[in-house]
Amino acid sequence: MGIELQYLLPIITISFFVVTAIVFDALLQNKIFSFVWSIIGLIVVIGTASYTFVIPSLELMNLSKEGLITKNMVFFGGYASFFDIVFAGAGLMTILASRVYIKREYKELNEYYSLILITVSGMMLIGHSNNLLILFIGIEIMSISFYVLAGYFRNSIKSIEASLKYFLLGSFATGFLVYGIALLYGATGSLDLNIITSNLIAGKFNHIYFLLGSGLILIGLSFKVAAFPFHQWAPDVYQGSPTVASGFMSSAGKAAAMIAFIIVFKHILPAVNNPVLIKDTHLIQNIIAVLAACTMLLGNFTALAQTNVKRMLAYSSVAHAGYLLIGIASNNSTGWTGVLFYSVAYILMQLGAFIVLSVIERNEQSNLELSDFAGLSRSHPILAALMAVFMLSLAGIPPFAGFFGKYYLFVSAVKADYVWLTIVAVISSIISMYYYIGIILQMYFKDPRSVALEADYGLARIPLFIAVAGLVIFGVFPSLLADVAYYFF
Amino acid sequence: MLETLRTIDMYDMIKFIPLIPLIGFLILGLTGKYIKKEAVIGTIGSLAVFIPFVLSIILFIDIVKQHITSPVIVPVYTWINTGQLSISISYQVDQLSILFSLIITGVGFLIHIYSIGYMHGDRSFSRFFAYLNLFIFMMLNLVLSSNFLLTFLGWEGVGLCSYLLIGFWYDQKFEGTRITWTGDAANKAFIVNRIGDFGFIIAMFLIFLTFNSLDYQTVKEAAAGGAFAYYNTGILTAITLLMFLGCTGKSAQIPLAVWLPDAMAGPTPVSALIHAATMVTAGIFLIARNSVLFALAPDTMMVVAIVGLATAFFAATIGLVQNDIKKVLAYSTVSQLGFMFIALGVGAFTAGVFHVMTHAFFKGLLFLGAGSVIHGMHHQQNIKMMGGLKKYMPVTYITFFVATLAISGIPFFSGFFSKDEILWSAFSKGHWIMWLIGATAAFFTAFYMFRLLKLTFHGEERFDPHHVHPHESPKTMTIPLIILAVLSALGGFLGIPYALGSWFSAHPNLLENFLDPVFEDAQKIISTATMKVSSGNEIHFQEYLLMLISTGIALSGIYLANKFYSDALWSVPRALAKNFRGTYNLLFKKYKLDEFYFATVVDPCIETSRSFLWKIFDVKYIDGLVNGLGRTSMGIGETVRKLQTGIVQNYAVIMTGGIILILFWIFISL
């Protein structure tokens, strides 16, 4: 029991800080305290998660499956601890970058920081889930906080619109997710993912319910990652939400949903020699592959036609959901490694790019047109260089981490005999170059605007530095991350 | 067990051999501008090579003691690992890599010391040493690597350093075919090498396709273990031929030999280090490292031998008539490299590596001596404007003389042993024509080297004594000369042929014993394939005879040169040049190979690029295609974005449509 509690520490600490943060919000009404408290909380969570990450896995093996407080509903150590660190880190970066932005654009409310904490707790729960119910709770905690975050600028029509759209369509999609979980329960007789797998392997499952359930879960999760044709909320929401928050939603939120994808589909699509199951597995994989291909193409093509950088990045985030889905469609360890690697890289570059936007954004959404970036390299050379790094990494150009993420994903598709998917992915990557490089072109080769942009960094320097350092380190030494990932799956 | 552990720990040290020059490069490259003292820069630069040299010696002694039979792989860092392809930095401790490491760091260290004197007062003193350290780092990566990719990194890296150092005095004029600046010469070296590198890259692709690995040891085992499954197959011939193309580039063999003479535009220590002692032997290293692959491709071996022979011969003939002291040495280098390839081509890998070593000693020495002369003569390089320098620079003269004796093949100097072993190997494998041509080249070598010696140090003083005051070089320059002279004189005793050493030992050829584990597999393949039992340790009467003949050849070359250039008017050579004007001009113009390349390759390429590729193909088709695609993509984008109405009901409808489609797909598959 002691060991189990040790492994639960990240979850316990985040829950503790979430609850206390909310109470302190109400009792103290002190913005600085909320800010500091949430930062302390996330640092403690990172610390405890790192601790569970390095406890020898031998102890995990000795953990008896019976008599656990968590009744085997929670997964310990391994990738769960890894993603605890990633999500808490993303939350930390977001909070650090938000302060100056929120203060300037909208009066700072201390609930903002608690909301980020709640979101992180939901994401962590997703990573820890070993049971469809826990997974669902995690997804909902995350989603509902996102609905609120999207509408955080209560006086801005766009923000409210984004929130409402997100909420309406999100609850629509959640219905399918729950229904899928229910059908899967009906088909296999359990919500525990390990038992589902063993029942599937043993052939103890209802074929039709299983397929329908998987299909509906696929639909529900596809909405969460904004995959075609469930992507349409994404550009509106990401554009309307507070910039840093949309960075957080579109990066860490997407990564968390991708983890949900891995956790579910790794278990319900096991590699076995049962001919019926192989046929079903291929069907689901094919559906995901088609979704991935459409998502990539659509996201990139639409992003081409955008003139607003924030909206362009929103579409590019749709396209990146497509890249990430390749790893799920491949359904092999290289694919999962790729998803893991790319999630981390994607959080760094997407969040970084949005933080750059938040630094120059003024008066709710102005200064975000492509033409506003003209000549940025002359007025703000450092900011332009950072943006260029993020754009190059998003475009998948070495030596930045985005390149290796794509590389692993594409390799996984080839291994899974989805050569056509790789070709589509490469073509859409090439298309995406156009608009990513377009920003760099604006920043470096165009004459500056008549009125120079102001840049207000505040604490955003720290997350920007972390993002760039991470992208370069993981781009030059990808095996630092990839080797860890191989060991998970 | 404990013993093995100790050894493995010990071999971990190999990581530091390339690391230290890298640190030296970083220190000098980043802070060199602020270090004002040349002594400090020189010390840092030299230490960064000296420490690896000491480490190499320690490893060398250990290898000799342990007599390891298979290489020890020391992984440093795995960069990428995806399935079959694993790209890692890992070093390989074996006899071949350590021997090369010794040569590179040892000779490299001496040349670093020498450079302190030679480069004294240069405004880019620290840049020079930074480049030299970078070069040593890259070269060590090339030879110590345990896989093709790291070798390739080093291969390209030394190419880069060569480029940087040839063009080191980038604002100086330099004469050559369509070359006016040193920068042009650097470009030429770089571009010509690209052709070879192209071959190397393709060879690597093919190796990966064939063996699913790029590790030397894995490839070697797979190829040798195939029980002749790969023998004389098309794929292996292709791999080895392409690899050899790479070698012809780096090691300046026909058809890519043209860059090396122009590489003499660089400072003389560079010519000694890069373009004589180390980098140009990379090709020999590559073939020696992959001896098994080459042994399995007899056709390629033949090509290697013939190319080597042709290069040895033609370069030697060009050397006969050149007047620039460094050019003569450059052609001599090309010619000697040719000898090494002959050795590799006939399967005498040890002899080839042996010649690499002795050549590093005496050719390094010759270049450094030439540098000393140039230094003393205020940058005069034309030997017709020298003469009688013997009394002004006695140390340079004596050391130069030793090196000349060594390269000419005078018995018991180092060059005698190695060159003779090559010629004997060619003869004993039944290629007597090869021996004959090789011996002729050796004769030319002896002749032009003594011509050089004679014109430079003997005879009357043809320089203007009022403007030029020849003087001996400083100690930092002469001490390396003396050390190299000792090595040039005595280095050959590491490889005493059995025919000469059988009276005191059953295995007198120390180097052969040492390198035996490396080439064992290749030798086995060759002897099995040719149905010949290695004749190794029998004394042949012919061998003594050939030794005598080649000594005679060398002596006659020396005698002839002495005779020709003793008389102050050079009447005989002048008459020869006059009577055979056509031949003389052809030789003087280096067989017009440069002009030939310009006329057949370079100019047509440029012309096609300009008139067709650029003005028609690029502008009309490529631009048209790209613009068309761009417009289409934009059009698609504009169309697709219309789906994004902003109305949430529409979104829900599209979502529902998607859901229906997915469920429909599932239903029809049931």
Added chain:
Amino acid sequence: MTLEYIPLVFMLVFGFGIATVFMYLSEILGAKRSTKEKNTTYESGMTPFKTARDRFSVKFYLVAMLFLVFDIEIVFMYPWAVQFKQLGSTGFIAMMLFIVLLLSGYIYVIKKGALKWD
């Protein structure tokens, strides 16, 4: 397995059935005498002074929602109270945690003034 679900089916059938039947019965049995007053909105006997399709203050919803949250807790607490002895200390700790969570929510609601009507 299916037997376990029979009560559920019964519940569904009876739930739907009773609702439908009663509505239908009132439709066919009730007298239909339409007057002007009867057609107006029922406001507990008061005369309606504006349209019923009007927005209510958000406070109504807020209170309703908060009521739901704090009402639902009884669904967990009642079974716990009944089975208190069997559930033992684990149950007690779990319930205390639950109550603390609820309490912190309550503190938040009070302090934020969500229940203040003005």
